[in-house]
Amino acid sequence: MKNLTLILLLAMITCCSSPEQSQENSLLTRLDSIGESFIKKNQVLGISVAIMQKSDTLYTKGFGYTDLEQTKPVTNQSRFLMASVSKLIGAVIVMKLVDEDKLSLNDTLINLLPDFPNKEQGQTITLRHLLSHTSGLPDYASEIDSAYVKTGQDPYKNDIYTFLKDRSQIFEAGSDYSYCNTGFYLMGLIVEKITGNTFQQEVDRIINQPTGINLELIATAKSDPEMSPYWELKDQEFISYPHWTWIKGDGGLTATSIMLAQFPNKWANGRIISPESYQAMTTPIILNNGIQTGYGIGVRNGEFIGERIIGHTGGHKSTYSIMVYFPDRDLTFVVFINTDNSVISVREIFAEYARVVLDKEIPNYATEEIPPIDLTMYEGTYRNFDHKMNNITTIKLVGNNLHYCMGDDCVKMYYQDNHQFWIPEWPYDFVDFHVNQDDEVLAIKEYYTGFYSVLRQRIPDE
Incomplete structure (x- = not known):
């Protein structure tokens, strides 16, 4: 019944989309006003939103601009950096290789990358650890990112290996959780080594060709006239920075919002990987001591106002990309902004859209009653x-x-x-x-x- 109600409500968008037909309290007006309100705060330059249920586009809209001169408005064709949402896509590629018996999540790092510089660590860390942030490896981004910003020189595999060579694990593999870009950087190397293809070729083979979606690494997408520049808000000014074209598995993919919103339905329903692999990805990892994390294989799990969600977020100094999938509704929200270091997060924008679409109230559990527990x-x-x-x-x-x-x-x-x-x-x-x-x-x-x-x-x- 909830899904039917949602479809009936959002049908207004397709039948009443002209300004003359829209009424002040219509759902379309309410949804448009959310994006407009965030743009008016002058904390982000451009926003793109897409909402899909199953294969039906319920809402898609761009707000603001991709340039300071305000000559290039954000449209449904505007392409944005997915940042760490790319991690989920990379994990899907790995799980497809598992389905094809080319990889196992139990494969050790040293077997997959024999040149990994720390042999002892490589013997205890598995592919599962890399993709669930439980490897204990230090995050290369803590040092390599700042070096890149300072020098402008792209880091290469040897730079990452040099960073990792003499550094200890911050905890024993499988004993704790710490978000780590290093694991997904290594994942990209593993995919290319095992398949003999580039990472983009495997994205094309496993994701793009079967689905009709067109996810592209920023290395090639940067020349697309629809690709939004990367902006950072600094001292209330929008500063343009070059895209980090060397990033692959841990954050280098790009998409339009509607393109990415098409992905979860196909991912969850056997179009890309097997149901068993999908289940493995979306099941939270259990640590050696029995503590269950909330992260699966490249997937954030969670709950939004009483409903289960899965997906991922992405960003650098602030969160500027999000893909949220409600599996019980087969409903997806995607939000991109093209501005980093903003006090406005795509999490906040997503929450406002989801609350309206799902007809949910802002939760309030405050009570002065004594809880029935110690x-x-x-x-x-x-x-x-x-x-x-x-x-x-x-x-x-x-x-x-x-x-x-x-x-x-x-x-x-x-x-x-x-x-x-x-x-x-x-x-x-x-x-x-x-x-x-x-x-x-x-x-x-x-x-x-x-x-x-x-x-x-x-x-x-x-």
């Missing part, structure tokens, strides 16, 4: 290994409420259900505590705008 079980200090994040978080009980603290900055948390808590300052986010069979709290999983993003394991009390 809140002291959650108190403690939790740590993560993400180099971009504050590594230490403390959970404190003050009165009847838990507080989430980073240093002296604390925010109140409200109990939802099943060990989940809500923070009013971030209404679409939630914190999920991992509790074992002995009622011991082992970790925190943090979900930002519904998507799993961070794992913080509890530091044992001394």
